[in-house]
Structures are given as C-alpha cells and as structure tokens.
Amino acid sequence: xxxxxxxxxxxxxxxxxxxxxxRDHLLGYxxxxxxxxxxxxxxxxxxxxVLTYSLNEWNVLADTFSFVGADxxxxxxxDPNVPSVLMATGLFSAGLVVLNLSLALLLAxxxxxxxxxxxxxxxxxxxxxxxSLVAWTIVWGFLLQDNGGVNAILRIAGVEGPNWLRTGxxxxxxxxxxxxFKNVGLNMVLFLAALQGVPxxxxxxxxxxxxxAWTRFRRITLPMISPxxxxxxxxxxxxxxxxxxxxxxxxxxxxxxxxxxxxxxxYQQAFQFHHFGYGATLSVLLFVIVLALTLxxxxxxxxxxxHEA
Amino acid sequence: MRIKVTALGLAGALxxxxxxxxxxxxxxxxxxxxxxxxxxEAHLKLFDDIAAEYNKTHPKVxxxxxxxPVETYTTTLTTQxxxxxxxxxxxxxxxxxxxxxxxxxxxxxxxLVKPEEFVPSTTxxxxxDGTLYAYPFSTSPFGVFVNxxxxxxxxxxxxxxxxxxxxxVKIASAVQQKTGKAGLVVRDFDYKGxxxxxxxxxxxxxxxxxxxxxxxxxxxxxxxxAMGFLHKAIFTDKAMPAPGTTADFFAGEAAMTITxxxxxxxxxDGAFAWDLxxxxxxxxxxxxxxxxxxxxxxxxxxNAQAAADFLAFFTNPANSAKLAQYFPPPRQxxxxxxxxxxxxxxxxxxxxxxVVVDGIAAGxxxxxxxxxxxxxxxxxxxxDKLWQPDADVATVMKGVCAAIQPxxxx
Numbered sequence: 001x002x003x004x005x006x007x008x009x010x011x012x013x014x015x016x017x018x019x020x021x022x023r024d025h026l027l028g029y030x031x032x033x034x035x036x037x038x039x040x041x042x043x044x045x046x047x048x049x050v051l052t053y054s055l056n057e058w059n060v061l062a063d064t065f066s067f068v069g070a071d072x073x074x075x076x077x078x079d080p081n082v083p084s085v086l087m088a089t090g091l092f093s094a095g096l097v098v099l100n101l102s103l104a105l106l107l108a109x110x111x112x113x114x115x116x117x118x119x120x121x122x123x124x125x126x127x128x129x130x131x132s133l134v135a136w137t138i139v140w141g142f143l144l145q146d147n148g149g150v151n152a153i154l155r156i157a158g159v160e161g162p163n164w165l166r167t168g169x170x171x172x173x174x175x176x177x178x179x180x181f182k183n184v185g186l187n188m189v190l191f192l193a194a195l196q197g198v199p200x201x202x203x204x205x206x207x208x209x210x211x212x213a214w215t216r217f218r219r220i221t222l223p224m225i226s227p228x229x230x231x232x233x234x235x236x237x238x239x240x241x242x243x244x245x246x247x248x249x250x251x252x253x254x255x256x257x258x259x260x261x262x263x264x265x266x267y268q269q270a271f272q273f274h275h276f277g278y279g280a281t282l283s284v285l286l287f288v289i290v291l292a293l294t295l296x297x298x299x300x301x302x303x304x305x306x307h308e309a
Numbered sequence: 310m311r312i313k314v315t316a317l318g319l320a321g322a323l324x325x326x327x328x329x330x331x332x333x334x335x336x337x338x339x340x341x342x343x344x345x346x347x348x349x350e351a352h353l354k355l356f357d358d359i360a361a362e363y364n365k366t367h368p369k370v371x372x373x374x375x376x377x378p379v380e381t382y383t384t385t386l387t388t389q390x391x392x393x394x395x396x397x398x399x400x401x402x403x404x405x406x407x408x409x410x411x412x413x414x415x416x417x418x419x420x421l422v423k424p425e426e427f428v429p430s431t432t433x434x435x436x437x438d439g440t441l442y443a444y445p446f447s448t449s450p451f452g453v454f455v456n457x458x459x460x461x462x463x464x465x466x467x468x469x470x471x472x473x474x475x476x477x478v479k480i481a482s483a484v485q486q487k488t489g490k491a492g493l494v495v496r497d498f499d500y501k502g503x504x505x506x507x508x509x510x511x512x513x514x515x516x517x518x519x520x521x522x523x524x525x526x527x528x529x530x531x532x533x534x535a536m537g538f539l540h541k542a543i544f545t546d547k548a549m550p551a552p553g554t555t556a557d558f559f560a561g562e563a564a565m566t567i568t569x570x571x572x573x574x575x576x577x578d579g580a581f582a583w584d585l586x587x588x589x590x591x592x593x594x595x596x597x598x599x600x601x602x603x604x605x606x607x608x609x610x611x612n613a614q615a616a617a618d619f620l621a622f623f624t625n626p627a628n629s630a631k632l633a634q635y636f637p638p639p640r641q642x643x644x645x646x647x648x649x650x651x652x653x654x655x656x657x658x659x660x661x662x663x664v665v666v667d668g669i670a671a672g673x674x675x676x677x678x679x680x681x682x683x684x685x686x687x688x689x690x691x692x693d694k695l696w697q698p699d700a701d702v703a704t705v706m707k708g709v710c711a712a713i714q715p716x717x718x719x
C-alpha cells in the first residue's frame with residue numbers, strides 16, 4: 001500500500017498529466033472498446049439510420065431519396081392493415097411465450113429427476129436448438145402439408161387432421177408450435193441450471209412440515225428460480241416479436257393475412273413492395289413495442305422476482 | 310434484430326459504394342455481373358460460351374453470371390440495388406417489368422442489333438415512350454405437358470389441339486381416381502402464384518385488370534365463371550391437387566401440367582413418355598398466354614456502356630438463335646417452326662408451330678402492373694378465401710376487387 005502510494009506520487013511528479021488514475025481509465029476504455037465499437041456500428045448506427053429512413057421516402061428503383069417528415073408515421077396511423085397485423089403479432093407472441101415457457105419449465109422439472117436416461121432426453125430436447133432454423137422449418141413445412149407426415153400419423157389414429165398451413169387459426173398455431181419445438185430446449189437448459197441451484201435443505205424442511213409436492217413447487221421452486229423466469233421471459237418475448245424465417249418459409253403471411261406479423265409485414269413493405277421508408281417506420285414501431293415490453297417486465301420484477309424483493 | 314442487421318448491411322454497402330464510385334477512368338479490365346434465375350448447367354454453359362466468344366474481341370471485358378434463387382429473385386435484386394451492389398445487367402420477370410421500366414432503373418437500349426426484327430407484341434411490356442429498356446430474351450408461351458404413360462394407364466386418350474377444358478378436367482380426374490397420382494397441375498401456382506392462373510381464365514376471356522390497368526377484372530362475370538370452374542375442378546372433381554398438396558409433373562407425379570415451354574428441358578432424362586399440346590379451349594374458344602423475361606442494363610452500373618455493348622452482342626441474331634433452344638426469342642426470322650426445330654430437338658415441328666409460333670403471335674402476356682408485388686400480395690390474401698371447399702366464388706371475387714381497386718386507380 002505504502003509502496004503503491006509512493007509510486008503513484010512518483011509517477012505524478014514525473015509525468016504530471018499521465019497519472020496512474022488516467023492510465024487505469026485508459027486501460028478500462030481499451031477493454032470495452034471492441035464491444036463499444038461493435039455496439040456503435042451494429043446497433044446504434046443502424047438504429048439512427050432506420051430513424052432517418054423512416055422520415056424519408058426512398059424509392060430504390062428510381063434511386064430517389066426525399067425527406068417527407070412525419071408522412072410515414074401518419075401513414076402508419078391510417079394504414080388499414082396495421083390493426084390486423086398488430087392483432088396477429090399479439091396473438092402469435094402470447095401463444096409462443098406461454099407455450100414455450102410452460103413447456104420448458106415442465107421439461108426442466110421432469111428432467112431434473114435422478115433417473116436413468118435423463119441425459120439422453122436432455123440432449124434430445126436440446127438438439128433442435130443447434131439445427132439450422134431454415135432447414136428445420138422446411139422439413140416441418142413438408143410434415144404439415146395436407147398429405148404430409150403429421151396428418152398421416154393422425155389418420156392412423158383415426159383422426160382427419162386439418163390442412164395445417166392453409167386454415168387461418170391452425171396456421172398460426174402451427175407456426176407457434178414449430179418455433180416452440182425449435183427453441184424450447186434453450187429455455188429448458190436455463191431452467192434446469194436454475195433448478196439445480198435450489199438448495200435441497202429447503203425441500204427437506206418443507207417435506208418435514210408436510211408440504212405437498214405442488215406447495216413445494218409453488219412456494220420454494222418458483223420463487224427460487226424466478227430470476228431465471230424473468231430472464232427467459234424477456235428473451236422469449238423479444239424473440240417472439242422477431243420471428244421471421246418460419247413465417248417466410250411456412251405461410252408467407254397467409255392464409256389471408258392471418259400470420260402476417262409485424263416483422264413480416266415490414267419485410268413485405270420494404271423489400272417486396274419497395275417502400276423502404278415506410279418499412280423503416282414499421283421497424284421503429286417494432287422497436288418501441290419491444291422496448292416497452294422489456295421495460296414493463298423489468299419494472300414488474302420487484303413484484304415477483306425473489307432476489308429483487 | 311435480423312432486420313436491424315440487414316439495415317446495417319445496407320448502410321455499410323452504401324458507404325462502400327459511395328467511396329468506390331467517386332472517380333475512375335474505364336481503362337482497366339471490366340468485370341460485368343449479370344443476375345439471372347436459372348441454375349441449369351446447360352443454360353450456364355451456353356451463357357459462358359457467349360461471354361468467352363465476346364472476350365476474344367473484347368479482351369478486357371469478362372462476364373460473370375450470378376444465379377439468384379428464383380422464388381425471391383426480384384426481392385434479392387432490389388435489395389442488391391438498395392445496398393449499392395447493383396449488378397451491371399439483370400434479368401427481369403414480366404411481373405416486375407412495369408416497375409423496372411417506368412422507374413428509370415434501367416438504361417435505354419439504343420444499340421441492339423437489328424431491332425426491326427423484334428415482334429411488336431413481345432417488346433410492348435419493355436418499352437416506355439417508344440424506347441426499349443430491356444430485351445425480352447424469353448417469350449415463352451404456356452402449353453400443356455402430358456404424361457402419356459399415366460394417361461394410358463388410366464385408359465384415357467391423349468389430347469390434341471382444340472381439346473376443351475371440360476375434357477381436360479375429365480381426363481385429369483380419371484387419372485387421379487385410377488392411379489392416385491395428381492391430375493392437372495398449374496405449375497408455380499401452388500395457391501400463391503395466382504398470375505399463372507391466367508393460363509386458365511384466358512379460356513373464359515377473363516383478365517385480372519383492364520388493358521389500361523385501372524379497372525379490376527376479378528369481379529367480372531367471365532372471371533367468376535372461370536374461377537367457379539376451377540374451384541369445382543379442385544374440390545369436386547379432384548382434377549387438380551388441393552391446397553397444401555404438391556405434385557411435380559416432371560418427377561412423374563401428375564398427369565398433366567400447364568407451364569411454359571421453356572420447361573421442356575426438364576424432360577431430357579425421359580423417365581416417361583410425354584406430349585406437348587396447346588392450352589384447352591374455354592367457352593371463349595382458343596387462347597394463348599405467354600410469360601416473358603427481359604434482360605436490361607442497370608443505369609446505376611459503373612460499366613453501363615460496356616454492359617450495353619455486351620448485351621447487344623448477347624442478343625444479336627446469331628446468339629439469339631443459340632439462346633432459342635431454351636428461350637423463345639423475340640426475333641421474327643427465328644420464330645418459325647423450322648428454325649426453332651433446329652435448336653429444340655426435344656419438340657416436334659408441329660408442337661413448335663402450334664404452341665410456340667402461334668402462341669407468341671396471338672398470346673397475351675401474363676398480368677403485370679406497376680406495384681405488382683403489393684397488388685399481387687393483396688390478391689393472394691383475398692384468394693386464400695376461395696381455396697376452401699365451401700367458398701362462395703362471387704363473394705370472394707368481389708372481395709378481391711374491393712382490396713385492389715384502390716391500388717389500380719388511386
């Protein structure tokens with residue numbers, strides 16, 4: 001201690017401006033610089049660009065780029081498609097989040113038992129996470145055809161399955177399920193890790209007090225893993241609003257517009273209809289929605305996340 | 310996030326383009342890039358041969374063909390243009406022609422060889438104010454390919470020129486019943502690419518919109534009748550595969566398919582016996598429909614002049630004759646059964662005369678309109694209601710017009 005103070009004093013006297021403190025700061029900045037540069041280049045710059053585009057009309061083919069002020073935002077408010085798009089998005093996200101989280105938790109609880117073969121099942125449920133998203137979706141597209149694998153299996157069971165991707169509400173459900181099966185393994189692993197961190201003594205104590213399995217789950221497990229529930233729900237909600245490839249491959253937004261969610265609609269507007277300015281406006285809307293939902297969950301964490309109490 | 314990343318990609322590409330395009334004299338070697346949608350090896354070899362020949366007289370110019378996925382071709386091309394990565398030359402689908410020609414994205418083509426040979430009906434879509442902006446290198450009529458093996462197996466006689474839609478449905482539904490294979494497939498329709506249905510409703514004299522593009526045609530009586538016929542063929546007669554079911558004619562999974570004759574190259578392997586006949590006649594008699602593809606020079610290209618020079622060579626009479634074996638050319642002297650037969654060993658002269666020569670002379674081009682992507686999407690979304698067994702055709706068709714009329718005549 002004394003030594004370092006002495007050295008610091010010496011440094012100060014020698015360099016004046018170049019203090020150890022400044023050196024530490026510089027080091028710190030150097031450490032964060034790569035990450036900061038990445039964020040600036042890949043997050044903040046595009047964000048600023050999207051905001052700029054949303055205030056302009058950009059005709060790619062004619063190569064014109066003209067400032068239109070709030071025109072695109074006015075168009076957003078009067079676009080007759082927006083309510084149905086938001087409705088489809090809400091329905092899709094709600095279904096996906098509820099199904100994904102509850103299935104992940106259920107699987108995690110089941111696979112947290114000390115039984116033979118759980119490792120095999122853990123691997124099995126996690127493996128879709130590492131499969132290529134588009135390949136996964138294309139295969140499911142074949143399975144969900146009217147004369148595809150899913151209906152063939154149902155027919156053996158004596159059930160005449162619907163035309164999954166061609167009937168409004170079934171199409172939404174199909175895309176949700178395909179997406180849940182793809183990603184449920186990731187949340188399952190997070191839940192598993194959290195479950196294994198719950199102290200066994202708590203369960204022993206509760207069992208001695210005569211608490212039922214449900215009560216133990218409700219009063220011990222859930223509160224103890226609530227930070228992970230918060231994490232997974234934030235990730236899943238944000239992710240559910242960005243589902244694109246599955247819809248592009250499976251339904252292209254149809255039948256009708258039943259699976260045209262916000263991300264797909266903005267892709268259509270920008271890249272298919274060449275309304276890049278309006279597409280940017282829609283992505284601003286998406287950004288605001290994701291931000292608002294994340295803030296909301298973050299705010300509410302004090303109410304139900306154990307460590308935050 | 311994906312969208313944001315894409316946006317950044319665009320931004321980065323824009324920045325690079327801005328740096329790159331400042332100033333450069335065109336003395337060094339020129340590398341031209343042409344975006345295309347075919348990955349067929351025979352096609353690519355022919356293109357490469359043409360480029361190699363050009364390279365002999367223009368040693369500084371090399372040409373690269375860039376195959377983009379056909380399903381998202383126009384979207385990918387537009388994205389490349391937006392990203393400052395525009396190709397020098399690009400193929401353009403007929404349904405994107407109005408957008409590309411009218412927007413000023415293409416450079417005018419004033420240097421093509423012997424333009425007086427062009428059949429007027431083939432260039433109409435590709436010009437503005439009398440100036441040609443893209444060369445319609447492929448003017449491909451729709452015909453019906455027939456798997457004669459399957460028809461024989463089902464005890465059906467092979468159709469001939471002048472057959473009717475009633476007969477087509479009868480044959481298709483018989484094959485479906487007796488062999489379990491699909492009957493008639495409108496290729497590339499798949500309950501999404503509805504513009505391919507022009508090959509059906511033409512027989513009823515129906516059209517998607519009026520000649521001037523300002524009035525919706527979907528709720529006209531002839532269109533309702535045609536779509537009613539189609540609906541019955543699908544859901545009652547089971548003559549066509551139902552929505553969500555796929556059947557590939559060229560893999561032997563269907564008795565007949567309506568498609569452009571340029572697809573004949575898919576039959577080279579000869580896994581089954583086949584025939585090519587004209588489209589069946591409808592209540593309004595005989596008709597023909599053509600699909601087109603053009604190739605143009607992007608105005609944004611830094612080598613626009615070199616690209617235009619190469620295009621003139623690529624499309625000159627000699628090369629057009631070579632291209633004719635895959636892509637029916639717009640040049641009058643080449644459009645005879647004799648000259649086509651020389652380059653189309655797969656097709657018989659009378660097939661070429663009936664389907665190609667007569668088809669091009671009388672054919673209507675598939676529907677196209679400025680802003681087609683958006684209109685097409687709206688039509689697809691409304692037509693989804695028609696592809697249900699209990700749909701009310703007239704109501705659905707009124708809905709289509711309600712959705713697109715504001716886009717046709719804003």
